[in-house]
Amino acid sequence: MAEHIRIGDVAPRVQYLGDGSRVAFTYPFPIFQAEEMEVRLDGVTLAGGFSVSGAGASEGGSVTLATAPATGATVTLRRRIRVERNTDFQDNGILRARTLNDELDRIIAALQEQREELSSALRQDPAEVGGSFVLPLRGARANRMLGFDGSGDLVVLPRDSGLISAPFPGAVPHTVEDKLAEQLSARDFGATGDGATDDGPALQAAMNAAGASGKALLIGEGSFRTTQPLTLPGAAAGLTMRGTIVYAGSPAQPALTIGDGGAARNASKRHAGLSVVRASVGDWADEAEIGILLRNHDASLIEVRRVEGFTIGIRTLGDGRGFEDCTMVLGRIVNNRIGLDVHTATAEAWNTSIRYHGGHFAVGSTVNTDKDRFGIRLSAAPGAYVAHNRHLFDGPNFELNAEDRPIAGIPFLCEVSSRAIIARGLRMEGCSPFVARHTGGAQDHVYEVAWASQGYAVEIEHVPGATRMGGLVRTLHQAAPHREATRELASVPSLRAAAIRWNATETGFETLACLSSNVSGSPATLQDYVFPALDQFTLTNRGVMLTGGRALGFVVDARGCRDFALSVDADAPRLIVMAFDGENNLLTDSLGQLVLASGQSMVWNATARWWQGAADMTDAGLSRLQAVHLSPAIATAVIGVARISADYELRALRLNCDPRHAPAVMYGLPDLPIGVRSFQAEQAWDPASIAAGASVQANVPVPGARPGDFAQAAYSLATSGVVFLAQIGAQDLVTVTAWNRSGAAVDLNPGTVRVRVVKA
Incomplete structure (x- = not known):
């Protein structure tokens, strides 16, 4: 051997499964001579029919069989050193290191083989000390069973006693028949489970036995x-x-x-x-x-x-x-x-x-x-x-x-x-x-x-x-998300009944803001985009036709609540959301995706400057019930529907939110005069003395008042004999007339004149 062999910590056994074609099998442990390799095929030791290479090499070698093992056959390679010593060191002789290393290597190799065999032996746990595990003499153990006594020591028992016990403290010995009867098995009564045999009689016999004994029945694997x-x-x-x-x-x-x-x-x-x-x-x-x-x-x-x-x-x-x-x-x-x-x-x-x-x-x-x-x-x-x-x-x-x-x-x-x-x-x-x-x-x-x-x-x-x-x-x-939005914030159950004739050409709707997809000028704030009324709304018997460029929506305070659900009664409406910050400035897609919907994508419409659903809200498209989630950047939002692809009739709108919140729906405010049918105003007035049958007048500004609206007037003081009349003579202006119907002059004290305008 050119280089001295090294014995590493490698188990002196390796095993393979044959595949029907492989003949060469490697072994990772060293052997000193080829004769020290034991080859087993399915547990049977082969006397020949193979060759060994790699003897004397530290890394092992290979065994080549003359015939390839069948598929699934087990091939076991094991080192088996003869445990003998046929050399001796001479007194006062030369003690060569190589000779000494060879002897020590053989000892280590033999110890490895012993450890490998002991790992498969029945042995006591290292935590236990003492005990008696010596077999009785052959005559004493013949025709008896091997077991353990109450101390856990080895003992032999008569084969015909039929007593067994669980291997735990406190277990009581009982017969094998009793043990088997703890749970009945259908196979105990002849059931086969092969899918062909008629197992009916055997199954019924097993079920009858379970009923008679009060025990559970097991029907095992099989058909x-x-x-x-x-x-x-x-x-x-x-x-x-x-x-x-x-x-x-x-x-x-x-x-x-x-x-x-x-x-x-x-x-x-x-x-x-x-x-x-x-x-x-x-x-x-x-x-x-x-x-x-x-x-x-x-x-x-x-x-x-x-x-x-x-x-x-x-x-x-x-x-x-x-x-x-x-x-x-x-x-x-x-x-x-x-x-x-x-x-x-x-x-x-x-x-x-x-x-x-x-x-x-x-x-x-x-x-x-x-x-x-x-x-x-x-x-x-x-x-x-x-x-x-x-x-x-x-x-x-x-x-x-x-x-x-x-x-x-x-x-x-x-x-x-x-x-x-x-x-x-x-x-x-x-x-x-x-x-x-x-x-x-x-x-x-x-x-x-x-x-x-x-x-x-x-x-x-x-x-x-x-x-x-x-x-x-x-x-x-x-x-x-739509189902969980159970607090109703605003409702227009009938668009037709909520319609407001703003003037000869424009129509508005109670609670709602009117929107246009193409606002002229340079709009920048909420007030620039929402209108109390617009033209091109065509009323029907049940609602309103949304025509090109028109939309309707609720204006909501979104600072404390960010999730809303819109319910719509319409043929095929399109969801829209406009977004504004805390100063009522328009928010665009420059801040990213500000609006999400529950059942479809929301896309930015740069012309209309609102977010709109990618599809109409329909049952067939699974987009009828939409909830929307607003970004924290949004302080005020307009949530509604628009005409995008085709005209359609809109009949009812409802807006809901999570019942934990109650955000404000914004309409009829001084700075947002949308969605209201009536307007009120008042001003101080000290009428001049009114002769019998005469009258005096005062003009009260009322933004939103239009010729043709209903107008009423009242005075804050007692006015016996004086009648107050109101009419709209010009846009946004109500003329109040105080008419003295009595037979004598009347000089009213200073007070407040109040007017109310109601649109048809």
Whole structure:
């Protein structure tokens, strides 16, 4: 060896998996001679058929097999040094460093091999000291079992005692039969789970045993085919399924019934992983075809992992007694006409106070395409209890493949007088535009739709026979910010009634500012952009037509509240927002994106100098319900609608905000005389003495007054015999006439004349 070998801290064993073609395998540990390499193939030591290279090298080498191991075969390379010493150091001889290093290297290599083997041996924990682990003599241990006594020391036990105990302090020995009986397994009764054998008799025998012993039954992994219906008696503690029951029997009965009927109370049960599928999807013709029937459960925890292919997937049944106060965890409930049926069969039974978590209710696109389908039904037999109440559904998902088809695909079907049915965060994909169909006296239902492919067009369908307004729908999809804006700030419920004839050509509207998309001159402030009235507003029987360049909006104080929601009754309106700072100066896009909307982008219109929605507000575009968020830079905003792409009729406007705030809506102010129909003014007046039958006049400035408006006048002092008249003789000016109707001169004391102008 040209260089002395080095023994690093490397395990003297390496293992590979064959791939059918590889023949060369490296080893990272050193060996002194090729004969010290042990090669095993699937645990069998090879006597030959390989060559070794790299002996004497510190970094190891490789082993090349004559034939490539099969795919998946285990190849083990292990160093095995002969533990012997056949050399000796001579007295007074020369002690060469190389010879000494060789001896020490072999010792270290042997110790590494011992450590590797000891790591796989049964041994005591380093934290324990003492103990007796010496095997008895061969004769004493023959035909006996190896175990540990109460001190944890090694002991042998008779094989035929059948006693075992848990390896923990306080454990009591008991028989193997008792241990196996703690939980029954369907395989203990001959069930195979191979998907081909009829496991029905074995499954029923196992269920009968669980009922007779009061124990829980385990149906393990696999597909357990059955041609007979199955029943788990109510006396059984519960059922745990890791596999699936495949039902290939008659469709006119439940595939799996759990619990007893009549007066039985199946309480405090735990059923987990229930999974039942029909061998082939039925035609949904018979409601007796049920996947899982749960009877009279109380205070139980039930998990349904999968039920598929039945007319009714799951039925919870109050039958003689009631079904109540349970928690149900729902998984995949697919290709059933009715996914879950909440049902009662007798007048003295009930079905109430159940909590449901999850549930994926779906129907394939090719399954019974001519038939209605429902996710959850609340129903009752004729004459049975109908006041089902307090059912709470958390996060169900409905994909019913009925959208744009002449069939119903509705998440909830309520055929009873149910109360307080609450569904939270549900999802609707490919459903009808109804979250529920009510056929009876249901009321106080709340359906919270978190997402719907139908957009906002989700309602409760009340068919003939329904006797109550069944509840409400909270559509959060594309509308959550709008839904939470519940404080009404301003409302114009009828644009037609709110119209103000400003003059012969211009029209204004109560509470609203009139806007133009192209203001002339050099406008810079709020007062330059908002007008009490403009021309080109065409009134209709129900509202006003917004024509080119015209807009209407609410002016709001945005210093304390930044989130608003606008509701509009119009054909296809376009949202707009104008922004101003604390000095009422216009803010442009030079400060960045100042306005955000909840369901569309807001873009800057440099001509109109406002932010406008990227699309019209429509149901089809999921942009009807818009909330807006304003930048902190905005102190005052105008929020409204404009005519952008086509003329449209505007009938009503409402502005809401978060109920924590109550910002001011600005109109009818001295510096902002918009949105008002009447104007008041007053001034001091000391009329001259008025002869009998004569009159005197005073002119009172009233900004906004126009010829044709109604005008009234009054005086602050008693005026017996003197009548005060008002007329608008010129724009913004009201002429007040004091007429002495008495037969003698009247000299009024100084007072205040007050006038009021009302526009038509």
